[in-house]
Amino acid sequence: GAVVSQHPSWVICKSGTSVKIECRSLDFQATTMFWYRQFPKQSLMLMATSNEGSKATYEQGVEKDKFLINHASLTLSTLTVTSAHPEDSSFYICSARGLAGVGVETQYFGPGTRLLVL
């Protein structure tokens, strides 16, 4: 149980284009979903938190107009990187929080999406 999927697993795009990343909790309902970014040799950095049906809350320094988050249902969230530039190249990881059999709400992570902007 407690599986979170992400799609695509990697993407290469041209500068100026937009990229959408999907995150799904496959076997539990996620009350809250999170998006993280990780640069090489660094730890995960939280970008935003979203609850189903409401606007995402962005961490300080994260541009909400650049990183659009939609949390359409209790099992699906999407992150759209708009007008991507090479500095947006990174490893994007989603996480879903819910009750999945361990007694307390726990966060589970997707496998990540590697984005390369040329």
Place this chain on the structure above:
Amino acid sequence: DAKTTQPTSMDCAEGRAANLPCNHSTISGNEYVYWYRQIHSQGPQYIIHGLKNNETNEMASLIITEDRKSSTLILPHATLRDTAVYYCIVRGYGNKLVFGAGTILRVKS
């Protein structure tokens, strides 16, 4: 949420127990201790969590000191596939997970 302190890196021989320490001296009474690990180029994997009692599951054991100011994650028989970055995170109920630098565990044959 309380901050945690972990060693930067540790080595462990294959087949031996790996004991990963974590200091969380400012933890408050309603905060849980969570452990995750991240194998290279993958998303973090949930390992175990605890509040004040010791916990064990199929992956690991979590030993929390009586004063809750520190804990130890134990992988009883480390394998090469356990080589990863291990994160100890303290989180209050409903709060988000914030990752520190973690401990790089290298299991060697």
